[in-house]
Every structure is written in C-alpha cells, then in structure tokens.
Amino acid sequence: MAEEKNGSVPAVTRSEARQTGITRETLIALHETDGVGRISIATILLHGLKKGKDSLKHASHFMPMDWKDMGLHASQASAIVASLTPEAAVRRARRHETREMKVVTYLDEEYPDLLYQINDPPWILYYKGKWELTSNPAIAIVGTRLATGYGRKMTEDIAAGCAQRMTVVSGLARGIDAAAHSGALRGDYGTIAVLAGGVDVCYPPENKSLYRELAVHGLIISESPPDTILKPGLFPLRNRIIAGLSFGVIVVEAAQRSGALITADLALGYNRDIFVVPGQVTSPRSKGALEYFRKGANPVLDESDIFQAYSHRLPPRELFAISLPETASADSETAVLTPDESRIYNILLDQPCSRDDLTVQSGMTFGHLHSVLLSLQIKRRIHQQPGSVYHVL
Amino acid sequence: MAEEKNGSVPAVTRSEARQTGITRETLIALHETDGVGRISIATILLHGLKKGKDSLKHASHFMPMDWKDMGLHASQASAIVASLTPEAAVRRARRHETREMKVVTYLDEEYPDLLYQINDPPWILYYKGKWELTSNPAIAIVGTRLATGYGRKMTEDIAAGCAQRMTVVSGLARGIDAAAHSGALRGDYGTIAVLAGGVDVCYPPENKSLYRELAVHGLIISESPPDTILKPGLFPLRNRIIAGLSFGVIVVEAAQRSGALITADLALGYNRDIFVVPGQVTSPRSKGALEYFRKGANPVLDESDIFQAYSHRLPPRELFAISLPETASADSETAVLTPDESRIYNILLDQPCSRDDLTVQSGMTFGHLHSVLLSLQIKRRIHQQPGSVYHVL
Incomplete structure (x- = not known):
C-alpha cells in the first residue's frame, strides 16, 4: 500500500473484482507490496476485467512483463512478483499470525456493507x-x-x-x-x-x-x-x-x-x-x-x-x-413535590427570588406561600438566604 | 380589562369590528372598564355584528339593559355605562396624556399586521x-x-x-x-x-x-x-x-x-x-x-x-x-499568516503539541518546521513552553 497520492480511486464493484478471478491472497499481497497503492490495485482489477473472466486467477505465476502491460512501473512489477512467491505468502501469513491480526478483503462476504458503499472503500482491512x-x-x-x-x-x-x-x-x-x-x-x-x-x-x-x-x-x-x-x-x-x-x-x-x-x-x-x-x-x-x-x-x-x-x-x-437513570431520577425528584411546591421550585429554578417576588409571581397568599417554602426547605430542595431570598439547592 | 380567565377569544376580524360602527373611543373605554375582559369585548362585537351595520356606533348612549341583552352581567353593564360618559372619556384622555402614553386600537390602520394575525390579538395597545x-x-x-x-x-x-x-x-x-x-x-x-x-x-x-x-x-x-x-x-x-x-x-x-x-x-x-x-x-x-x-x-x-x-x-x-467587526478581525488575523504558518497554527489550535508531534502531523522537515514555529512566535500567535511544547496565544 501507499506511495500514491490521494487521487480518486476508479470504481470496481465486488462482483467485477471476483470476475477477474483474483484470489484474496493476491489482493492481500498487492496491498502489502511497497509502492503499490489503492489506485494501482484498481488499475490491475480494471485490466483484469477487460481481459476476461479469471484473467487474474493465476497472478502468482505472472512475469514482470505481465504487470508492466497493465501500466505499472518496472519497480512495481518486480516488487509484485517478489511479493507473490510462496515464500512471501508464508512470511505474510506468519506475520499476521504473530501480530494476532486477521484480514478481511474486499472480496469477502463479511466486508461491511456500509463501507462497501463509499466511493473509495479499502481493499483490505x-x-x-x-x-x-x-x-x-x-x-x-x-x-x-x-x-x-x-x-x-x-x-x-x-x-x-x-x-x-x-x-x-x-x-x-x-x-x-x-x-x-x-x-x-x-x-x-x-x-x-x-x-x-x-x-x-x-x-x-x-x-x-x-x-x-x-x-x-x-x-x-x-x-x-x-x-x-x-x-x-x-x-x-x-x-x-x-x-x-x-x-x-x-x-x-x-x-x-x-x-x-x-x-x-x-x-x-x-x-x-x-x-x-x-x-x-x-x-x-x-x-x-x-x-x-x-x-x-x-x-x-x-x-x-x-x-x-x-x-x-x-x-x-x-x-x-434500556436504562435511563438520569431521566428517571429527574422525574422522581419532582415526583415528591406537591403541585404548589413544584410551582415555587420552578420559579426559583429560573432565579433566586425574594418572598415578595414569589408572592407576585405565584399569586399565592402570604400564609400559603410561607408553608410551601417551609416544606421545600424541609425537603432540602431550596435554601433561604439572608433577606428572605430563596434559591434552589 | 382582565377579571376573565384565559379562555380562547372568539375571532372578530377588523372589518367585522368596523362594521359594527364601534368607535375607537368606545373600544378603549370597554378595555379600561374593570370587569370587562378580552372575551367580553369579543362578545359585544359579535352581538353588534349580528344586529347589523353601525349597531354599536352610539354605544355611549346605551342603557344598562342594552349591555345586559348582549349577555353581560349587571355589574359589567353598569360599569360600562359609567365608563362611556363624556366625563369618563375626558378623565381617560387626560390620564393617557399625563402618563405620556398613546393608544392604538384594533380598529386602526397602524395596528401591527403580524400581531393582527394571531388568534387572540389585543384590542388595545x-x-x-x-x-x-x-x-x-x-x-x-x-x-x-x-x-x-x-x-x-x-x-x-x-x-x-x-x-x-x-x-x-x-x-x-x-x-x-x-x-x-x-x-x-x-x-x-x-x-x-x-x-x-x-x-x-x-x-x-x-x-x-x-x-x-x-x-x-x-x-x-x-x-x-x-x-x-x-x-x-x-x-x-x-x-x-x-x-x-x-x-x-x-x-x-x-x-x-x-x-x-x-x-x-x-x-x-x-x-x-x-x-x-x-x-x-x-x-x-x-x-x-x-x-x-x-x-x-x-x-x-x-x-x-x-x-x-x-x-x-x-x-x-x-x-x-453592515459592519461585521468580529468576522473581519478574525479574517485579518489569519491573513497575516503564511499557508504553512496557518497549518501549524491550526494544528496547535486543536491542542498544544511537542515539536515531534508537529513533525509527524505536518509532514514538514525539521528545519522548515523550526522556521515556521519561530515566525509564529515572533508574530505572537504561539508560545513555547518548557520541553518544546507549543500552544496558541
């Protein structure tokens, strides 16, 4: 992989890739060959597709010339040939094994559907x-x-x-x-x-x-x-x-x-x-x-x-x-308040208020408001500051 | 105004209101009569509309019975009659004048169009x-x-x-x-x-x-x-x-x-x-x-x-x-930076970085990065902390 610039990768569908007969082993080898990038792989697949069914099936037997004919550089061609030898394949497999990594290719059924739909999906994961x-x-x-x-x-x-x-x-x-x-x-x-x-x-x-x-x-x-x-x-x-x-x-x-x-x-x-x-x-x-x-x-x-x-x-x-602890606790918090207590609590939630302010805003009588405020204090929901200003806890 | 609960106000269009012949003075008087609310005024207008063109034109001469016939309470009827006397009208006008307030009614051309479109527009502003x-x-x-x-x-x-x-x-x-x-x-x-x-x-x-x-x-x-x-x-x-x-x-x-x-x-x-x-x-x-x-x-x-x-x-x-001082100044801030300086500045904007981090992230050579960092320091856009960690100012 790599060495190529970010340019757009020609689209090759999975069934087109499969038609070329390319094996997953070949695809992995190409991907791991230095100097062969995403676009080169697409180029190879498109050439294979043009040549006909299973034209890339025996890619491991190709000569450097075969790769150059697909438009690859001489250095890429020889690197690929070296990469497709049985010895290189064994080295690769052993490396994946010792690093405890597995491989999914573009050809595989388990390739993620959504990722397949982007315009430049990875060949190998x-x-x-x-x-x-x-x-x-x-x-x-x-x-x-x-x-x-x-x-x-x-x-x-x-x-x-x-x-x-x-x-x-x-x-x-x-x-x-x-x-x-x-x-x-x-x-x-x-x-x-x-x-x-x-x-x-x-x-x-x-x-x-x-x-x-x-x-x-x-x-x-x-x-x-x-x-x-x-x-x-x-x-x-x-x-x-x-x-x-x-x-x-x-x-x-x-x-x-x-x-x-x-x-x-x-x-x-x-x-x-x-x-x-x-x-x-x-x-x-x-x-x-x-x-x-x-x-x-x-x-x-x-x-x-x-x-x-x-x-x-x-x-x-x-x-x-599904557990929604926050919502549940918020509900249970207000659940323990009477409607009048909730009303006062909600006014105070907006801002601390004096008792006079609360009388105007709640429309409650002074006596009733007093008992509601007391109850909210007992329930530890509000606090009285000096000057009879109340705020929520 | 007031004394009535929040219920929905029957819809009376401006042209319907005008058809009743009600004067803006009568509308203001009704609105300022204690115990006559938004719904009562709508009721009066709808009754007037049913009775025919200009039926409310001479409302100031109505007897309490006339108001009661529209479905108003006896107390409302007598309050309205008292409110529509010439003396009351003078008192009202004088009060508006001394308080330096002006009045626009639902009947007036200058009533705001958008406000007119809501389902319960005010009769008086x-x-x-x-x-x-x-x-x-x-x-x-x-x-x-x-x-x-x-x-x-x-x-x-x-x-x-x-x-x-x-x-x-x-x-x-x-x-x-x-x-x-x-x-x-x-x-x-x-x-x-x-x-x-x-x-x-x-x-x-x-x-x-x-x-x-x-x-x-x-x-x-x-x-x-x-x-x-x-x-x-x-x-x-x-x-x-x-x-x-x-x-x-x-x-x-x-x-x-x-x-x-x-x-x-x-x-x-x-x-x-x-x-x-x-x-x-x-x-x-x-x-x-x-x-x-x-x-x-x-x-x-x-x-x-x-x-x-x-x-x-x-x-x-x-x-x-239109002056957009903030946008303009933000632009001029970045304008004084070269593209490479901007790139480094933006990386640092995300988080303070060591010089090594910056080398990896920018892909710049060490020498070039060094000169960019120096220049950003001279322009007072970044600061070097101990350990060659850079952050934006």
Missing part, C-alpha cells in the same frame, strides 16, 4: 477483536483531541447511551475519541476503533489500556498493514473508514479546521448524517462543530436523538433493556 | 416611543432572567447584529431580555419592549435606565391600561404579544419550565419560527432552550442565521451599512 460488531448499526463519534471536561462527559454519556442499540465507531485518538470508546464499552453494542497505523501498534501510546480492552471486548480495524510507518496522510484515509462504517457522525467538540471535521466532511460526501452536540458558541473548542449546523447537521442532546433519527433502521427497542 | 418600529421586520429574543455571562454576551451580540436589519422584541425582564434590548439599541432597527403592566411603570425597577432609553430611542408597548396591578397572569398575555409581533423567537438560555418558554410555545402555536442559541447540554440554564431543537428549532450562532432564514422577507442588504 486488518483487525483484532470481534469482527461481528461490523454487522451492527453503527454511529461514529469524533472530536478534538484536546477536549474540555464538558466535551468528554457528553461524549462518554452519549457513547454509553448509543451503545445500547448501536456500535460506536471512533479513532482511538486522545480526547473525544478515547471518551467515545470508554463510554461505549459500557453498552451491549460495543465499539470499533479505526487506526491510521497497523492494528498491532497502539497509537497514541497513552491509550494502551483502552487499546487492550478494545482488542478483547471491541474491535480494532485498520487499512494499514503491520509495520506501517505513521504519517499525516494516513489519518484522513483512516477517517474515511470511520465515516464509511457508520450511519452518521456525531461531532462533539472541534475547533475550526480540526482533524475531526475531515471525518464529518467525508461523511457529508458519503451522504451520511452529521450530528452536533451543542456547546457554547464562544468556545473555540466548539466553533468547528457548531458550523455544521449551517450544513444541515442535527443537534444531539442525548442518545434518544440518534435513536429517533434511525428508528426505521434500528432493531426494535423492546429487545433491549 | 398603549405605547411610549417610536410606534413606527412596529412596521419593521421583527425578531423576538427571550430567555431566563438569571442569565449566565455567556447568555448575556450571546444575547447582546445577536441582538446588536439582528438590529442592523430587524427590530428586536423582548420583555424588559432581567437577564436575557435586558441584554437583548441593550444590544439592539446599538443597531439602526432598534428595539421594542412589551410590558406586562402599564407602559408608564418600569418593571422591574432595576431596568429604569434602559426603560428611559427605550421610551426615547425605542418603543415600549403594553396591553395593560395605566394603573394596572401586576399579577402573574399578565405575563403570559404579554408573551403572546412578543411572539405575535415577531417573525420568530430566539431562545437564548432558559431552564426547563422557564417563563421564556411560554413565549416560545406561543410562537410555535402562531406558526412562528423558534431559534435556539446553542449552550452546554449539561447547563440547567440551557436545558429548556435546547429542548426546542426537538420541536424543530433552528440553531443560531450569530445574526447571519436569522438573516438567512428571512432572506426573502428582509429589505435587500445593500441598503444597509
């Missing part, structure tokens, strides 16, 4: 963990690496909520990504980390324990072969897989021109939905995310907004034990 | 200031009385921005309302305060200086006659006028069940738009506002979102000298 997570409905959560406490909390909560009915996809980066994976590990539907480098290397290293947990309870995916050297260009390629695997992308916090927005832009290009967690307009950490409202993004306050958006694409709710 | 502001396109801004610094800042900025092309309507309450009026006073299109009590009394008293400025440079409106005693029921009635005068309502910060949300709900009922200024989902002051996203509210980051929403209903932009 390496993984560690539970591949079956890729058949779940999935939602991506992305954002800045330098998240605020607010951003991290929202991410964890929304990820945990979403993971009750969807698999959460992110990039194992610092900040929002890490919070998304941690939160989602609490839900039944788990989480997928898409890495820019090989799945056998944890980057960034500080997420090591998360990485280990994902390798067992979640799924770690990458397009990069083992021993790939990390470079900036790999991150946007990784981001297209995050967007490609998911129904939509939730952007939590992102400064203007933040890397997370590449994922969001790719998702827009793939006709996937964008969701934005509201934040303060004046926060530089929110600016980039909030701008997506102007591109039609939907606000998300909690997981229910996501479930609502995909109600027709999610398994029915009754299959799941 | 009292005002101080520039009535002509009611013919401008208008946007309401409402929110909690206990605003945060963020809420106040956003309100002032958005109000000042909107007031370049629209008149800003609010309720002169503490917090968001006050910030909306102050901000809008900076724009050419000014601001309208709708009060729950009479326009001759400033409530809350702490907004006295704002009130005085509005009486001269803006407009203060109320449905309440002079000497109205403030009570809770008047606030929702006031809120319907705020919503009724406006194309839409911007909710800035509002706790759940905050009074500001009454205005938003009324606006939804009148098919007006709701806009919400994003805030933190975890902030109790934002919760009520953010809920409106689920009812189809549009996010507003600055006035451009409002102008965009009403582009077809606003006078063309070239008529106005």
Whole structure:
C-alpha cells in the first residue's frame, strides 16, 4: 500500500473484482507490496476485467512483463512478483499470525456493507477483536483531541447511551475519541476503533489500556498493514473508514479546521448524517462543530436523538433493556413535590427570588406561600438566604 | 380589562369590528372598564355584528339593559355605562396624556399586521416611543432572567447584529431580555419592549435606565391600561404579544419550565419560527432552550442565521451599512499568516503539541518546521513552553 497520492480511486464493484478471478491472497499481497497503492490495485482489477473472466486467477505465476502491460512501473512489477512467491505468502501469513491480526478483503462476504458503499472503500482491512460488531448499526463519534471536561462527559454519556442499540465507531485518538470508546464499552453494542497505523501498534501510546480492552471486548480495524510507518496522510484515509462504517457522525467538540471535521466532511460526501452536540458558541473548542449546523447537521442532546433519527433502521427497542437513570431520577425528584411546591421550585429554578417576588409571581397568599417554602426547605430542595431570598439547592 | 380567565377569544376580524360602527373611543373605554375582559369585548362585537351595520356606533348612549341583552352581567353593564360618559372619556384622555402614553386600537390602520394575525390579538395597545418600529421586520429574543455571562454576551451580540436589519422584541425582564434590548439599541432597527403592566411603570425597577432609553430611542408597548396591578397572569398575555409581533423567537438560555418558554410555545402555536442559541447540554440554564431543537428549532450562532432564514422577507442588504467587526478581525488575523504558518497554527489550535508531534502531523522537515514555529512566535500567535511544547496565544 501507499506511495500514491490521494487521487480518486476508479470504481470496481465486488462482483467485477471476483470476475477477474483474483484470489484474496493476491489482493492481500498487492496491498502489502511497497509502492503499490489503492489506485494501482484498481488499475490491475480494471485490466483484469477487460481481459476476461479469471484473467487474474493465476497472478502468482505472472512475469514482470505481465504487470508492466497493465501500466505499472518496472519497480512495481518486480516488487509484485517478489511479493507473490510462496515464500512471501508464508512470511505474510506468519506475520499476521504473530501480530494476532486477521484480514478481511474486499472480496469477502463479511466486508461491511456500509463501507462497501463509499466511493473509495479499502481493499483490505486488518483487525483484532470481534469482527461481528461490523454487522451492527453503527454511529461514529469524533472530536478534538484536546477536549474540555464538558466535551468528554457528553461524549462518554452519549457513547454509553448509543451503545445500547448501536456500535460506536471512533479513532482511538486522545480526547473525544478515547471518551467515545470508554463510554461505549459500557453498552451491549460495543465499539470499533479505526487506526491510521497497523492494528498491532497502539497509537497514541497513552491509550494502551483502552487499546487492550478494545482488542478483547471491541474491535480494532485498520487499512494499514503491520509495520506501517505513521504519517499525516494516513489519518484522513483512516477517517474515511470511520465515516464509511457508520450511519452518521456525531461531532462533539472541534475547533475550526480540526482533524475531526475531515471525518464529518467525508461523511457529508458519503451522504451520511452529521450530528452536533451543542456547546457554547464562544468556545473555540466548539466553533468547528457548531458550523455544521449551517450544513444541515442535527443537534444531539442525548442518545434518544440518534435513536429517533434511525428508528426505521434500528432493531426494535423492546429487545433491549434500556436504562435511563438520569431521566428517571429527574422525574422522581419532582415526583415528591406537591403541585404548589413544584410551582415555587420552578420559579426559583429560573432565579433566586425574594418572598415578595414569589408572592407576585405565584399569586399565592402570604400564609400559603410561607408553608410551601417551609416544606421545600424541609425537603432540602431550596435554601433561604439572608433577606428572605430563596434559591434552589 | 382582565377579571376573565384565559379562555380562547372568539375571532372578530377588523372589518367585522368596523362594521359594527364601534368607535375607537368606545373600544378603549370597554378595555379600561374593570370587569370587562378580552372575551367580553369579543362578545359585544359579535352581538353588534349580528344586529347589523353601525349597531354599536352610539354605544355611549346605551342603557344598562342594552349591555345586559348582549349577555353581560349587571355589574359589567353598569360599569360600562359609567365608563362611556363624556366625563369618563375626558378623565381617560387626560390620564393617557399625563402618563405620556398613546393608544392604538384594533380598529386602526397602524395596528401591527403580524400581531393582527394571531388568534387572540389585543384590542388595545398603549405605547411610549417610536410606534413606527412596529412596521419593521421583527425578531423576538427571550430567555431566563438569571442569565449566565455567556447568555448575556450571546444575547447582546445577536441582538446588536439582528438590529442592523430587524427590530428586536423582548420583555424588559432581567437577564436575557435586558441584554437583548441593550444590544439592539446599538443597531439602526432598534428595539421594542412589551410590558406586562402599564407602559408608564418600569418593571422591574432595576431596568429604569434602559426603560428611559427605550421610551426615547425605542418603543415600549403594553396591553395593560395605566394603573394596572401586576399579577402573574399578565405575563403570559404579554408573551403572546412578543411572539405575535415577531417573525420568530430566539431562545437564548432558559431552564426547563422557564417563563421564556411560554413565549416560545406561543410562537410555535402562531406558526412562528423558534431559534435556539446553542449552550452546554449539561447547563440547567440551557436545558429548556435546547429542548426546542426537538420541536424543530433552528440553531443560531450569530445574526447571519436569522438573516438567512428571512432572506426573502428582509429589505435587500445593500441598503444597509453592515459592519461585521468580529468576522473581519478574525479574517485579518489569519491573513497575516503564511499557508504553512496557518497549518501549524491550526494544528496547535486543536491542542498544544511537542515539536515531534508537529513533525509527524505536518509532514514538514525539521528545519522548515523550526522556521515556521519561530515566525509564529515572533508574530505572537504561539508560545513555547518548557520541553518544546507549543500552544496558541
């Protein structure tokens, strides 16, 4: 893989690729040959398709000339020939085995449907963990690496909520990504980390324990072969897989021109939905995310907004034990108040008020108001400040 | 006015009202008669309409029996007769004059078109200031009385921005309302305060200086006659006028069940738009506002979102000298950076990075990166911390 620039990859459908007779072993070998990139592989497949059925079936016996005839450089041709020897195949298989990674190719039935639909799907995916997570409905959560406490909390909560009915996809980066994976590990539907480098290397290293947990309870995916050297260009390629695997992308916090927005832009290009967690307009950490409202993004306050958006694409709710601790506790809080107590409490929720203010606003008699205020104090819901000013606790 | 419960007011069109021959003096007298409310006035007009053209023209000569025949109580009938004497009319006119308030009735051409369209428009409006502001396109801004610094800042900025092309309507309450009026006073299109009590009394008293400025440079409106005693029921009635005068309502910060949300709900009922200024989902002051996203509210980051929403209903932009100091300065900030400097600056905007991190992320050579970092430090855009970690200033 790599060495080629980002240009658009010619479209080859899976059935076209299969018609060429190319084996998954050949596809993996091509992908792992230095100097052969995504576009070269597409070129080879298109040539094979033109030549006729099964024309690439015996690619391991091709001479350098055969590869050059497809328009490849001499250096690429000889590298491919070396890569397709039985010895090279054994070395590759052993390397995958020792690094404990498995491989799914574009040709395979288990290739994720949604990812197949993007305009430049990866030819090869390496993984560690539970591949079956890729058949779940999935939602991506992305954002800045330098998240605020607010951003991290929202991410964890929304990820945990979403993971009750969807698999959460992110990039194992610092900040929002890490919070998304941690939160989602609490839900039944788990989480997928898409890495820019090989799945056998944890980057960034500080997420090591998360990485280990994902390798067992979640799924770690990458397009990069083992021993790939990390470079900036790999991150946007990784981001297209995050967007490609998911129904939509939730952007939590992102400064203007933040890397997370590449994922969001790719998702827009793939006709996937964008969701934005509201934040303060004046926060530089929110600016980039909030701008997506102007591109039609939907606000998300909690997981229910996501479930609502995909109600027709999610398994029915009754299959799941959904716990909504926050809503429940909020309800039970007001449940213990009488209607008049609630009324006063809600006035005070808006702002602290003096007893005189409350008399005007509630329309209650002084005596009745007095007893309601007393009761709210006993229930430890409000507090009286000097000067008979009341505020909520 | 008043004494009646909030029930729905039967619809009487302006031309129907005029057909009855009722004079604006009679309408004002009825409105200012204790015990005669909005529904009684509608009942009187509907009876007059049934009786035929000009049947209410000589209402000032009616006997109590005539009023009782329309279904009014004996006490209402005698109060109305007393209210329609020439002496009472003189007293009323003198009172309006000494309080420096003017009156617009439902019958008048200058009655605001948008307000006329709601299902229970006021029969009478009292005002101080520039009535002509009611013919401008208008946007309401409402929110909690206990605003945060963020809420106040956003309100002032958005109000000042909107007031370049629209008149800003609010309720002169503490917090968001006050910030909306102050901000809008900076724009050419000014601001309208709708009060729950009479326009001759400033409530809350702490907004006295704002009130005085509005009486001269803006407009203060109320449905309440002079000497109205403030009570809770008047606030929702006031809120319907705020919503009724406006194309839409911007909710800035509002706790759940905050009074500001009454205005938003009324606006939804009148098919007006709701806009919400994003805030933190975890902030109790934002919760009520953010809920409106689920009812189809549009996010507003600055006035451009409002102008965009009403582009077809606003006078063309070239008529106005629009100053966008913030955007301009943001542009000029980045303008002084070279492309490579911008790239590094934007990476650092996302999070502080070490020089090694920057090498990986930028793909620049060490030497070039070094000179870019130096230049950004000279331009005082970034700062180097111990350990060669850089962050933006």
